[in-house]
Amino acid sequence: MTIGYYPGCTLKSKAKNLEDSALASLKALGVEAVELPRWNCCGAVFSLSDDDLIHHVAPVRDLIRAKDAGHERLITLCSMCYNTLARANLLMQQDEEKRKTLNLFMEEESDYAGEVQVQHYLDFLRTEVGWDRLASRVVKPLTGLRVAGYYGCTLLRPREVAIEAPDTPTMFNDFLRALGAEAVDFDESTACCSSYQILGSESAALEASARVLRGASVSKVEALATSCPVCEYNLGRRQLDVRTRFNEVNEIPTFYFTQLLAVALGLPLSDLGLKLNEKSSEALLRSRNLIAAA
């Protein structure tokens, strides 16, 4: 099976570990992800103002590239790219006036009316592989590891592009159980880590991240799994800053969910890209004998 794939900017550098582990895992599962021959930054956030159409051009152009490449479906990994592309796609399906304007603006491109389906990788695993089949492919179960999926915002909100019900999501738990892990629920798994506010209001942003990490600490979470490079930055890379400033926050290694997938599928260390995670992530996997000792 082949599927169209949109990587987004961050996955080619800061979050190469997300891309590498995800593509290697798909390959192991018999799926070939075909990167769009041409693509541009999606803009990271969906334009929310009715008089700000110009910011829809970038994500719509990516969707046109997918259509022109013959893809009926486009999968994404980064939660922010997913949200922006899925919302832009919905706009092109539902808003006739804006669709006309955007198509006219990009008259050198093919006309587009939302023909491509935008799907997040996690949802693709659910619909095309299935949790039982995924479980049957696991060679290194994450037995006994208490992992919590961290949804954050953009996989679940707004409702019209949510990968499942925003208030009662189960997809991460189903995924983690298929990998043999002990899936842990915690209230803040759908709370905001502060996202791009780390640029604008650093101390408030770290406080929002502290609330998430504190909730995970109370629930004795040993590892957090996410699909968003900004969440991973706030909760992982900046975790030492959070723990220095706020109490009751344990050290919790963070992973992209696809890294845990690659581990469970028994893929080589070179596919995990753990050097881009904090040191505690690799150390945790080694201590549980999930990857070979150094």
Add this chain to the structure above:
Amino acid sequence: MTLKVSLKTIRGPLARKVREMSGEDPNVCFQCGLCAGSCPMTGEMEIFTRKVMHMLQLGLADVVITQKMAYLCASCHTCQVRCPRGIDIPKVVEALRLLSLRAGENYLAPESISKERLKEMPQAAVVAGLRKFTG
């Protein structure tokens, strides 16, 4: 702060502009406060979401756009999925933020981000932040 409320401001062009840009009508809000109670940044806001909606009902868009509030929103959409009146509050906030940016200076000077941070931050955060904080 002295606030002057009149039919003139309630029906004024700025209040109308906020409605046009957001496609939302603040008058639908019945002030339950679930938005402010759900917002991860409420603690940082002098005037938080419920109050913003009330001030917009009173036609005080000119006061609201001078507040830092719109720049503290992380567009997490928690308020939107929980609003019992179905108001897309992030769209209202976006309108206020854009009106502020179009009228004045950038909220964040790109050159103020340290090179060290730029080197480590994911592109998605930098692009999103500069989209929201600069005009």
